[in-house]
Amino acid sequence: MLDRSSKPSFVSDSDPLTDLLRGLRLDGVEYARCCMVGDWSFRYPAQAHAHFHFVAGNGCWMEDPDGTWSELAPGDAVLVPRGAAHTLASGPGIAPRPFPRCDCQAICEDVYDYQQTGMTPAEGRCVLFCGTMRFNLDGLHPLLRMMPDVMRAKELMTAEPTIPLLLNAMVSECAMNRVGASGILARLADVMAAQIIRSWVEHGCGDAVGWLTAVRDPQVGRVIAAIHAEPERDWTVADLADLMGVSRSGFAAKFAATVGATPARYVTEVRMRQARQWIERDRMRVAEAAHRLGYDSEASFSRAFKRVVGTAPGRVRGIARAAAVEA
Numbered sequence: 001m002l003d004r005s006s007k008p009s010f011v012s013d014s015d016p017l018t019d020l021l022r023g024l025r026l027d028g029v030e031y032a033r034c035c036m037v038g039d040w041s042f043r044y045p046a047q048a049h050a051h052f053h054f055v056a057g058n059g060c061w062m063e064d065p066d067g068t069w070s071e072l073a074p075g076d077a078v079l080v081p082r083g084a085a086h087t088l089a090s091g092p093g094i095a096p097r098p099f100p101r102c103d104c105q106a107i108c109e110d111v112y113d114y115q116q117t118g119m120t121p122a123e124g125r126c127v128l129f130c131g132t133m134r135f136n137l138d139g140l141h142p143l144l145r146m147m148p149d150v151m152r153a154k155e156l157m158t159a160e161p162t163i164p165l166l167l168n169a170m171v172s173e174c175a176m177n178r179v180g181a182s183g184i185l186a187r188l189a190d191v192m193a194a195q196i197i198r199s200w201v202e203h204g205c206g207d208a209v210g211w212l213t214a215v216r217d218p219q220v221g222r223v224i225a226a227i228h229a230e231p232e233r234d235w236t237v238a239d240l241a242d243l244m245g246v247s248r249s250g251f252a253a254k255f256a257a258t259v260g261a262t263p264a265r266y267v268t269e270v271r272m273r274q275a276r277q278w279i280e281r282d283r284m285r286v287a288e289a290a291h292r293l294g295y296d297s298e299a300s301f302s303r304a305f306k307r308v309v310g311t312a313p314g315r316v317r318g319i320a321r322a323a324a325v326e327a
Contacts, residue, residue, distance in 0.1 A: 026050065026193050029132040030110045031186045032099075033174075037125045041089035043096035044080075050133045051080035052193050053088060054167075054185075056174035057127040063087035065149045075167050077153040079196050081135075084149045090126065099130075111182045127174050129182075131189045134281075141273060142211035143201075151196050160199035166192050214258045219244045223255065227267055231274040234294050235267050272308035275301075279313055280320045286313045 029049055034042075035057075044051055053062075059073045065084035069092045072078065080086060087096045104112035135144060153163050170188050173181045215221045223240050233239075240263055241251035255263050271293050278284040278292070290301035305313045 025136040026133045026190055026197075027136070028110065028186055028190050029134050030112065031129065031131040031182070031189065032101075032104055032112045032114055033107070033182055033185070034114045034128040034130065035125055036090070036115075036128075039090050039094050040126075041087060041094040041096040042099045043087050044085065044099060046085040047083040047132070049083050050135060050193070051083055051086070052131040052133055052189050053078050053080075054129040054170050054174075054189060054192070055126070056129070056171055057125050060126050060128070061089050061091055062150075063089070063092070073154075075154075075171050077167060077170070077192055077196070079151045079153075079193050080149065081144060081147040081151060081197070082149065086150070088128065107182045108180075111186055113182070129170065129174065129185050129189065131186065131193075133190070133193055136277075146212060147197070147200070151200060153192065153196050156196060156199040160195060163192075163195055163199065166195060211259070214260075217258055219246070220255060220258045223251075223263075224259070224266075227270050231271050232292055232294075235263075237263055268304055269308050272305050275305060275313065276309055276316060279317045283317070283320060286317060289313065 053072075054077045055072045056074055059071060059076070061069055061071055062078065063069050063086055065080075065086055072088075089096065100114060101112075104114045107113050135141075153167060156163055166188060170185060170192065173185050173188065215224050223243050226243055227235060227240075237248050237252060240255070241248045244251050244254070246254070252263060255266075259266055261269070275289045275293060278289050279286060286302065287298050290298045293301065295301035295304075302313055309316070
């Protein structure tokens with residue numbers, strides 16, 4: 001357990017939202033370059049990780065998670081941040097099938113290639129570069145929950161001058177088909193997805209309110225950023241009030257009114273989201289996670305975890321272990 005009397009190592013005079021974004025990261029899990037002609041339709045089921053799609057060659061259509069169809073032009077890029085189910089197709093109304101992952105050929109590490117059987121180079125083909133990406137944020141993080149189901153790069157282009165440059169670079173790599181193009185496309189896709197999120201946040205986050213308003217409050221935002229930066233710290237009301245520069249009673253009242261939760265509840269939620277990442281992503285033992293968060297017993301930690309996450313930590317670890325074996 002950390003010394004309660006010590007000052008937090010996280011002390012910043014910058015905007016709290018900037019501090020929170022500084023730690024945001026997307027890691028590529030795998031990518032696939034797909035070349036199709038004629039009629040085709042792929043269904044992407046809901047998953048824990050984000051989907052990313054970039055369109056080159058001919059355009060295509062996308063069925064959003066809410067069932068709405070929209071056309072994607074060449075050079076469009078979309079991010080489905082929470083991995084919601086959706087469909088990509090040459091046109092609406094074509095019966096979809098699962099993406100044929102088993103028919104893909106490995107190009108390089110975690111990058112695959114798919115071409116329709118018997119397809120020959122021809123005009124009128126659609127080239128997709130699709131990726132699965134993992135956030136370093138837990139799925140319950142307020143920032144991730146606020147994001148729309150689908151985020152389109154071109155909707156952000158007027159406010160973010162670097163996005164067109166990245167899109168043009170991806171078009172060039174798709175068109176030239178040079179040695180190493182898929183690896184470069186994978187890195188560009190990572191940057192593109194991060195730019196989409198950053199631009200969305202910096203230009204108002206659409207209609208998002210609530211937690212974001214709290215983060216942008218100069219006093220409350222500083223406290224929230226500190227909690228997220230050091231979830232393992234044994235935060236007390238006195239610590240957090242000192243960060244805000246007010247009395248403990250004044251801090252508790254303002255925090256609850258702005259955030260919609262007591263400081264203790266918010267700290268517990270952040271700590272349990274961190275614990276779920278340790279257990280699910282890093283395969284950490286439940287006892288070790290409990291110890292790192294300063295719990296006296298695994299049982300008390302498990303109760304807090306289940307109250308926030310909705311399931312026992314042992315079950316989360318078992319599911320993650322089974323998924324690793326299947327992979």
